[in-house]
Amino acid sequence: MPRKSLVSSFLLLGLTFAAASEGAERHQGPLPTQRHKQVDALFAPWSGKGTPGCAVGISRDGALDYARGYGMSNLEYDVPITPQSVFHTGSITKQFTAFAIGLLAQEGKLSLGDDMRKYLPEMPDFGKTITLAHLMHHTNGLREQGQLLNLAGWRGDDLYTEADILWALTRQRSLNFAPGSEIVYGNAAYTLLGVIVRRVSGKSLRAFADERIFKPLGMADTHFHDDHTELVPRRASAYTPRDGGGWRISVPNIDHYGSTNLFTTIVDLLKWEQNLLDGRVGGPELIALMQTSGRLNDGTATLYGGGLHLEAHRGLRMVSHDGMDGGYRTDAILFPDQRLAIVALCNNGTIDPSGLTRKVAEVYLGEFLKNVMPPAVKVPEAELSELVGTYWSPLTDAVVQLEFKDGALRQVGVPTAFVPIGNGAFRPGESMHVWRFSKPAANAPRELSIKDAWPTTRDFIRVTEPMPTDSALAALTGKYRSDEVDMTYTVRVADGRLAIRWPRRDEVMLDAVGGDRFVCSLGTVTFTRAASGGVDGLTISHRRMRRLRAERLAVAEAPRSEAGPR
Structure with a gap:
């Protein structure tokens, strides 16, 4: 694209070139071979034949600068990672779902101000309108889909489908918070946005994105993965450490998308990063929308746009998103003013790709990155x-x-x-x-x-409340029922601690922190009391799911069905 046109596009987006940014454009940094050796050194710990690793791609001014694989794509068959390896990208997916919604908005087929129930009438009426913008910007208040299914009895290796997620979300009676009052990152909203694309366009999100995004950009190795049994040539498996040493396969078993499940390569993803600069697909207005922060009801900017984090990194404007699903760890960052894009797609659950992409940025932009870290002070x-x-x-x-x-x-x-x-x-x-x-x-x-x-x-x-006595723990035991996830939980005392269990899941031990409050792998479990002082229920809370309630059952009351759809 000619430089004059590119600058015009930037002006349309309301971007300003700082003096340091202009210097970065002229600056070439270390010679390519020196830069590439420094990048290799960063990923050297994962370059052997006995470890999963990463594919890394870097582009400058729309041209591929470096692409390489480190480590193994498949440990069972000794297949190395290459720039053509296909990865499950986790939440990097969200920006593509947001872009699809933006394309439909451009055509007048929907508006970001629409009530989600216009397209999802089966969703509960929570008493406050949740708009498509609330969904896009994580200001919707919906509870986290994966935690709901966990509490409904799904195991980690079960198949998770779109129907399962809709089943859980449509049973909810309350939100984490009033729409627009807070921002809490979650996945349910983007699964719903994917459903909306299908209902509005008449095509699946996969078909819509293939036609309107991937094919026009030449992203031939990219698709929304909607069938967990589908064969994908050059797919990288994913791994997490096994207790006692070695590796275990850790591949998500899901048939839903929108929030996750985009499959792509570093080469294809760099083409997309370039589109975030030049708007070849979607045009400058949609690119501007993608990079415009959502706002809370009080006007506070959330620094999250259309599936994109809009944060500064050490004084330079950066657009980014990471992803994590099973053993996959991914990150894609773009410095728009320097026209530098860095992508790391990894299949090793121990790797922090976000830290690595920023270290790669130091190799390319080091002298223009400011030291903004607050200095340490001495404290006795x-x-x-x-x-x-x-x-x-x-x-x-x-x-x-x-x-x-x-x-x-x-x-x-x-x-x-x-x-x-x-x-x-x-x-x-x-x-x-x-x-x-x-x-x-x-x-x-x-x-x-x-x-x-x-x-x-x-x-x-x-917390200043005293720790519960043995008799206090015993008083909390019994059965608790949540209709919101169609599940009955059993609380008992085991070896002096409370434990909670439910069908198809391993028992979870609860650690007391004072009074009626406990912590565990689920988050916080708090027992509630009626006005009389007796225990009448419990709530389970996590960062993305607040106070899911279960009512205490009378001893003689038989529990109802304890399983949702499978």
Whole structure:
């Protein structure tokens, strides 16, 4: 595309070229062979024949600069990863679903301001309108689809279908929050957007995207995967570590898409990244929409557009998205002002591709990246120890636990140490997230606020309730019924701890944190009490699913059906 036309497109998008960006355009950096050796060094730990790894692609000004595979695509047959290996990309998928919705909006077939129930009448009326924009920007309040199916009895290796997800979502009676009041990233909204594409266009999302996106861009190795039994030439398998050493296959078993399940290669994905610059398909207005932040009801920008994170990285504008599903780990980042795109598609569940793509960016743009990390300050160990404890969020029912270990404040179960940055604030490692502790008022618990990549700050208070006695634990046992997931749960005491189980799932142990509140692999389990003081139910909460309720059953009451559709 001629430079004049490209600049015109940027102006249409309202982009401004900073002086540093202009310098980056002229700057060539290290010689190509030097750059490529530095990239190779970053991925060297996964370049052997005994490990799954990554395919990495880099483009500059629309031209392929480097593409290489590291490690093995299939450990059973000794097949190496190449630039032509096809990967399941996880949530990188979302931007393509959003783009399909945008194409339909351009044609006047729908509007982002439409109520989702216009196209999904089977969804419950929650009393507040959820628009397509709410779905696109994660401001909808819907509960997370995978957690709902987990609590309904689906196992990790079960087949998950679109019908299963619709079954779970249409049973819900409440939301995590009022639409537009917060942003919480989730998958249910994008599965629903995929359904809407089919109902509005008359074609499946796969067929629509093939015709309107992939074929026009020459993405011949890309498709929405809608049949888990379909053969895909050059598909990379995925792996996670096996206890005791070695690897285990970890491939998602799903027949739904929209939120995930895009299959592609690094070469194809770089073609898409170029389209985010020049708008060859969709035009500048749709590209602008994709890169326009959603907003909360109070006007706060969410920094999430059409399936794209719109964050700055060390002073440079960046458009990105990562993905994680089974053992697949993926990341695609674009620096629009420098016209640099970096893609890493990995089949090794231990790899952090987001960290690696940003290190590749340092190789190419190092001298233009600013050091924006807040510097560390000294805090006496005694002051750090005072912050140890369990903190609970009244809004979300989430719990975080902090400990002092190896000379640093840490979140229990997370190896990253908290770095003090002054005024009661900490950052987790090299992250820009901020955990800030307030000085407690007299006779009041200490408070904690967490500001991560999302604009909604999460507030916590330290738990001061006593730990439950053996008799208190026994009083919580029994059966609990949730019609929202059509499941009955059994709570019992096992070896001095509470445990919860339900059909087809392994029993989950609950760890007390004070009063009627417990933490486990499900998130937070809180037992609720009637006005009389007796236990009348429990709720299960996670970052993406708040307070799913189960009512306590009377001893003589027989449970109803305990399985949804399979």
